[in-house]
Each structure stands twice: as structure tokens, then as C-alpha cells.
Amino acid sequence: MxxxxxxxxxxxxxxxxxxxxxxxxxxxxxxxxxxxxxxxxxxxxxxxxxxxxxxxxxxxxxxxxxxxxxxxxxxxxxxxxxxxxxxxxxxxxxxxxxxxxxxxxxxxxxxxxxxxxxxxSAMQAGASRVGAMLGHDFCTISLSDLLTPWETIDKRLHACGAGDFVVSFYNPVSKKRDWQLNHARDVLLQYRPASTPVMIGRQLTRPEEEITFTTLGELDAKDVDMFTMVSVGNSDTKHIVNGEKHWMYTPRGYSKKL
Amino acid sequence: MxxxxxxxxxxxxxxxxxxxxxxxxxxxxxxxxxxxxxxxxxxxxxxxxxxxxxxxxxxxxxxxxxxxxxxxxxxxxxxxxxxxxxxxxxxxxxxxxxxxxxxxxxxxxxxxxxxxxxxxSAMQAGASRVGAMLGHDFCTISLSDLLTPWETIDKRLHACGAGDFVVSFYNPVSKKRDWQLNHARDVLLQYRPASTPVMIGRQLTRPEEEITFTTLGELDAKDVDMFTMVSVGNSDTKHIVNGEKHWMYTPRGYSKKL
The missing domain is CATH 3.40.1010.10 (Tetrapyrrole methylase, N-terminal domain)
Structure with a gap:
């Protein structure tokens, strides 16, 4: 009741x-x-x-x-x-x-x-489909400025860059919002290399799922829609290729012990 | 196979x-x-x-x-x-x-x-048990310096503070690590008020679950063990009380429309 x-x-x-x-x-x-x-x-x-x-x-x-x-x-x-x-x-x-x-x-x-x-959450679905992108400290940022002032979002993009967090962008674009994602990319490029691995996951875990492995330098809002999760690696995130299979993972630092 | x-x-x-x-x-x-x-x-x-x-x-x-x-x-x-x-x-x-x-x-x-x-993940279990702490941009930081240099962790604590992210601390303490959580608290206190809501969730969703509603100023590593998740709100996170029921939530900004 x-x-x-x-x-x-x-x-x-x-x-x-x-x-x-x-x-x-x-x-x-x-x-x-x-x-x-x-x-x-x-x-x-x-x-x-x-x-x-x-x-x-x-x-x-x-x-x-x-x-x-x-x-x-x-x-x-x-x-x-x-x-x-x-x-x-x-x-x-x-x-x-x-x-x-x-x-x-x-x-x-x-x-x-x-x-x-x-x-x-979508970030977890995306991370698991490509391997282990969320293996170390990460953050999430919504790029929708409908409810949050853009200054707050911009401040968080810079903090994400300064802290070298893996980041997952929620609400990366919409029909009316198309420039925020490219701005976010440009902010992060001030802090991490253009070669940083990026996952673009559309309709994750659904029959029409499409996953694109790209880089921060190549990330473009035109490749992203409302059904898409974008996760950007930190400066340690790796993109590896085993035959036809691609993976992205963010190490915790065990390699020192391997 | x-x-x-x-x-x-x-x-x-x-x-x-x-x-x-x-x-x-x-x-x-x-x-x-x-x-x-x-x-x-x-x-x-x-x-x-x-x-x-x-x-x-x-x-x-x-x-x-x-x-x-x-x-x-x-x-x-x-x-x-x-x-x-x-x-x-x-x-x-x-x-x-x-x-x-x-x-x-x-x-x-x-x-x-x-x-x-x-x-x-534990942050989600904790957030859901107290209401909606992860309702807006958040980050996670592991306080274990076994594999990550403390300088990197400290940098992320400051970035978290500067970005006003809700933060969930993984590995907040261990038998051998007892000072990191209090240091993290002190860093965050440079950026957000001592009254900021904090959830301490022990053995979340298990029969022995214990949840403590406290504040950043009152957070102390002595109240935390290896089975505990600590989540600290951002500067907008609210702690509300309805009769005997306590809740914490981080608003997205809908109140402007209410």
C-alpha cells in the first residue's frame, strides 16, 4: 500500500x-x-x-x-x-x-x-562492451545545459581534464544541441593527447547496437545522436587489437607487478 | 568453448x-x-x-x-x-x-x-538506499595508493573539489591505510561546506547493512572500514527528513521549473 x-x-x-x-x-x-x-x-x-x-x-x-x-x-x-x-x-x-x-x-x-x-547505467554497458574503460577513477558529465548553466558544465570539463579522469558524457547531443560535445573535446585536448581512446556506443545492448572505437582527436558530434554514450579514456587508457577484436581498458597499475 | x-x-x-x-x-x-x-x-x-x-x-x-x-x-x-x-x-x-x-x-x-x-556498483547501491545522491555529475576516486601514486590521488581530490562533483570513495580505508580518507575530507573542505551531506554505507544491500547520514565536517575514518562505501554530495546535495525517514538527493535543477 x-x-x-x-x-x-x-x-x-x-x-x-x-x-x-x-x-x-x-x-x-x-x-x-x-x-x-x-x-x-x-x-x-x-x-x-x-x-x-x-x-x-x-x-x-x-x-x-x-x-x-x-x-x-x-x-x-x-x-x-x-x-x-x-x-x-x-x-x-x-x-x-x-x-x-x-x-x-x-x-x-x-x-x-x-x-x-x-x-x-549506459556508461557501464559501454565500458563492458569494449572491455574495461572504467577500470580506474572516472567521472560523468551531462552536456545538457537545459537545467545546468553552461559555466558549470565548462568548469567540470576543465576539472575532469585536470584530474585526468576517464569521462562518460551523458546527453552528448540532441536535436537542438550540437556544439557542446565538440567543445568538450576541445577542452579535454588541452589536458590529454589526441590519441586518447574514445568509445562511441549507440543503442548499447539493443539489437541495433553499434560501437565505434575512435580517438579524442577524431571525436565529432556529427557521429553522435541522442541514443549514444561517449566515453573518453584517461591518459593511460589503451586500445588494443587481437585479430578482429578491439578492446579498450584503463589500467589500475598492476603492470608494475606483472 | x-x-x-x-x-x-x-x-x-x-x-x-x-x-x-x-x-x-x-x-x-x-x-x-x-x-x-x-x-x-x-x-x-x-x-x-x-x-x-x-x-x-x-x-x-x-x-x-x-x-x-x-x-x-x-x-x-x-x-x-x-x-x-x-x-x-x-x-x-x-x-x-x-x-x-x-x-x-x-x-x-x-x-x-x-x-x-x-x-x-557500490556507489549505486548506496545512492539508491539513501535516495538519489548521484542525480547529477559525479566522480569516483579510489583512495588506495597501493597501485596509484598518492600525488595522482591528491590531484584528483582537488579536481573533484574544483569541479563540485559528487564523489564516491572506493577503498576508503584498509587495515594498513587509515589517514587517506581524512586527508580527502580536508581537501574537499577547501571547496565545499562542512554541512555537505555524506552517506556512509556499510555492507550495502546485505543483511548486516548499516547506513549513516552525516556531513563532510563530521566524516572520520574511524567510522569506516573495508566494507564501507563513502559518498560525499556536491554543494547542492540535500539531506531531508520526512518523519523517521532520511533521504539525500542531488538535484539536477528542475526546481527552477517547479
Missing amino acids: NKLFVMGMGPGDLGLVAPNATKALAVCSDWVAYGYYLDLLGELSAGKTFHDLPLGEEIGRARLALDLAAQGKNTALISSGDIGIYAMATLVFELLDMQLQGKENHPEWLGVDIEVIPGI | NKLFVMGMGPGDLGLVAPNATKALAVCSDWVAYGYYLDLLGELSAGKTFHDLPLGEEIGRARLALDLAAQGKNTALISSGDIGIYAMATLVFELLDMQLQGKENHPEWLGVDIEVIPGI
């Missing part, structure tokens, strides 16, 4: 969805998500009530999920990837916080029993 | 293990892991040959896994969390790289069919 599961369904392959998430879906009468993810979950969805709000209506989805749970319906708020990473989970707590501050008028939300279930 | 699955089993709760990982375990005759993780997998392990090498013998485990697979045995190299994040996956590719460079004498390794399966 009054249960809200906030859950990430991973990058696309249902074989990467946590059993805890699948179990939670089964006990929920109402699923709230962007339609594309509902499609992915096809076989699990018989008999459920869908609330399919379009991209861009994130706040509406979070409100609806809290409302449904407050009405006593077991509810699942669903995203791809890990819902805690650049996704809807934080918005649920932002709304709860507004209510606690008296800036919303939904005291019933405070009685909702919230449980967050993590999922495999 | 000659298949090596390199897989992460998540933080501990078997309900967070990807079905792809469970399926791969079933088709492997030989499992290579540190014993603690083999124990976690109890019910899945009937009829398997275990190769239980102790902590500290990471290189031996990676070599053994490559050797077994090269001998034609379907083999699973297993770690907790995501094996691609500060774990064994990168070491497999480091060994393969050494062979490709002619610095090893195991040409049979080049015929091994390697597949990496990602898992839920």
Missing part, C-alpha cells in the same frame, strides 16, 4: 534488469514511464495500467507517480539505465522536499513508501 | 544480480573468485569447480581464469559490484595486452572468447 518503486531498467537488454526490479514491476498495478521503455518491457506488462508521458514531461511523471502511490496504488516509476543517475529519482525527492518546505500542497505524498532500485 | 565470462555480482543482494550473469554462471564449469563472493552465491554453485584465491592475489586470479578458458573450460571470473569498476576486468585486458606485446608467453590466451557482464 502506498508503495512507490523508483527503478532503472538498464540499457535495454532485459538480461541486465535486476530481479528485484522485475519483482517490483509484478506487484505494481500502475507503471509510469516514457513510452519507449514501456515497449522494451513488452512481455512483462500484461494487465498493467500504463501512464505514458512524453519526453520533456519529467516533472509531470514524478508528480503522477507520487499521486498514484498516495492514492494507494502500488506504482512503478520507470526509466532506462539507473534511475538514480541523471534520471527521475532525484526529481521525486525534489518534489518531496518542496512539500516538506510547504511549497507544494500535497501532504499525502509524505505517506508514500518510496524504494529506489538501481540499474546498469 | 574457450569462453571467459568476466562478471560483477553486484553489492551482495542476489536480487541485484543481472540475469545474464546468472545464466553465464550456469554454463561455466569453473568459477574463479575471492571466497567471500563464492559464499554469497551459495545456492547457484552446486557442481562447480571453485578456484578460491585470497585477496591480494588479483593477478593470479586473472591469469588462472585466462588459463582455464584457454584449456577449453567455460570459466567465470567473478567479483562483487561491477567487475569493470576498480575490479578484475581491467587486469584481464592488461594481461592480454602484455601477451600481444610479447611480454608474456601465453599465445593460447589470444584464442579466449572474453565477455564482460556489468553489475551494480
Whole structure:
């Protein structure tokens, strides 16, 4: 009763969805998500009530999920990837916080029993498909300046460069945003070589998956779309070729001991 | 044949293990892991040959896994969390790289069919248990200077501070390392307030789980052990209290639209 599961369904392959998430879906009468993810979950969805709000209506989805749970319906708020990473989970707590501050008028939300279930994020799917890109210290940066001032993003790009972190770019481009990724590349080129390995992973773990092994110098926003994860190695990341098989990995430093 | 699955089993709760990982375990005759993780997998392990090498013998485990697979045995190299994040996956590719460079004498390794399966990492388990700490740009830093020079770690701590990233500390302390976490705290205090929310999560998702909600100013290595994940918020991260329930979340900036 009054249960809200906030859950990430991973990058696309249902074989990467946590059993805890699948179990939670089964006990929920109402699923709230962007339609594309509902499609992915096809076989699990018989008999459920869908609330399919379009991209861009994130706040509406979070409100609806809290409302449904407050009405006593077991509810699942669903995203791809890990819902805690650049996704809807934080918005649920932002709304709860507004209510606690008296800036919303939904005291019933405070009685909702919230449980967050993590999922495999796109950076992990990409890193595993190419080998082990996240083998050492890394960061993530969203290149979307819809909600974050560009100055903040730019500051983080420079910090990433100065710290020599492996970096995964979320929201690298969109129909309306095409210059940020090339700017990010140019910032990183101030700190690491043009030969630094870069993975471009499109539709990761899905039937239409395409993976491109390239370099920081060759990275170009024209090769990237909204379904793409871009991960840039640090100054130690290696691109190796074994016959027809390519791999990228970031060493932790064991070679000193080998 | 000659298949090596390199897989992460998540933080501990078997309900967070990807079905792809469970399926791969079933088709492997030989499992290579540190014993603690083999124990976690109890019910899945009937009829398997275990190769239980102790902590500290990471290189031996990676070599053994490559050797077994090269001998034609379907083999699973297993770690907790995501094996691609500060774990064994990168070491497999480091060994393969050494062979490709002619610095090893195991040409049979080049015929091994390697597949990496990602898992839920401790930072994700922690973030989800307290709400949504990883809701915006974040980084991870290992505080172990066994393989990484301390100067590199210190540089990354400053970069993390300058970039105002949420940060998760892997390997925060060990029996022999007790000062690094307090040093990391002191570096971050140069960049963000002492009131910054901090999560200390011990034995996350396991029966003995303990979660402490504290602040950067109060963070102390004496409260942390080898089974603990420490995540420090950015300057926007909030700690909210709803009755007896505590949450921490890092907003993406939707509040401007609320």
C-alpha cells in the first residue's frame, strides 16, 4: 500500500534488469514511464495500467507517480539505465522536499513508501562492451545545459581534464544541441593527447547496437545522436587489437607487478 | 568453448544480480573468485569447480581464469559490484595486452572468447538506499595508493573539489591505510561546506547493512572500514527528513521549473 518503486531498467537488454526490479514491476498495478521503455518491457506488462508521458514531461511523471502511490496504488516509476543517475529519482525527492518546505500542497505524498532500485547505467554497458574503460577513477558529465548553466558544465570539463579522469558524457547531443560535445573535446585536448581512446556506443545492448572505437582527436558530434554514450579514456587508457577484436581498458597499475 | 565470462555480482543482494550473469554462471564449469563472493552465491554453485584465491592475489586470479578458458573450460571470473569498476576486468585486458606485446608467453590466451557482464556498483547501491545522491555529475576516486601514486590521488581530490562533483570513495580505508580518507575530507573542505551531506554505507544491500547520514565536517575514518562505501554530495546535495525517514538527493535543477 502506498508503495512507490523508483527503478532503472538498464540499457535495454532485459538480461541486465535486476530481479528485484522485475519483482517490483509484478506487484505494481500502475507503471509510469516514457513510452519507449514501456515497449522494451513488452512481455512483462500484461494487465498493467500504463501512464505514458512524453519526453520533456519529467516533472509531470514524478508528480503522477507520487499521486498514484498516495492514492494507494502500488506504482512503478520507470526509466532506462539507473534511475538514480541523471534520471527521475532525484526529481521525486525534489518534489518531496518542496512539500516538506510547504511549497507544494500535497501532504499525502509524505505517506508514500518510496524504494529506489538501481540499474546498469549506459556508461557501464559501454565500458563492458569494449572491455574495461572504467577500470580506474572516472567521472560523468551531462552536456545538457537545459537545467545546468553552461559555466558549470565548462568548469567540470576543465576539472575532469585536470584530474585526468576517464569521462562518460551523458546527453552528448540532441536535436537542438550540437556544439557542446565538440567543445568538450576541445577542452579535454588541452589536458590529454589526441590519441586518447574514445568509445562511441549507440543503442548499447539493443539489437541495433553499434560501437565505434575512435580517438579524442577524431571525436565529432556529427557521429553522435541522442541514443549514444561517449566515453573518453584517461591518459593511460589503451586500445588494443587481437585479430578482429578491439578492446579498450584503463589500467589500475598492476603492470608494475606483472 | 574457450569462453571467459568476466562478471560483477553486484553489492551482495542476489536480487541485484543481472540475469545474464546468472545464466553465464550456469554454463561455466569453473568459477574463479575471492571466497567471500563464492559464499554469497551459495545456492547457484552446486557442481562447480571453485578456484578460491585470497585477496591480494588479483593477478593470479586473472591469469588462472585466462588459463582455464584457454584449456577449453567455460570459466567465470567473478567479483562483487561491477567487475569493470576498480575490479578484475581491467587486469584481464592488461594481461592480454602484455601477451600481444610479447611480454608474456601465453599465445593460447589470444584464442579466449572474453565477455564482460556489468553489475551494480557500490556507489549505486548506496545512492539508491539513501535516495538519489548521484542525480547529477559525479566522480569516483579510489583512495588506495597501493597501485596509484598518492600525488595522482591528491590531484584528483582537488579536481573533484574544483569541479563540485559528487564523489564516491572506493577503498576508503584498509587495515594498513587509515589517514587517506581524512586527508580527502580536508581537501574537499577547501571547496565545499562542512554541512555537505555524506552517506556512509556499510555492507550495502546485505543483511548486516548499516547506513549513516552525516556531513563532510563530521566524516572520520574511524567510522569506516573495508566494507564501507563513502559518498560525499556536491554543494547542492540535500539531506531531508520526512518523519523517521532520511533521504539525500542531488538535484539536477528542475526546481527552477517547479
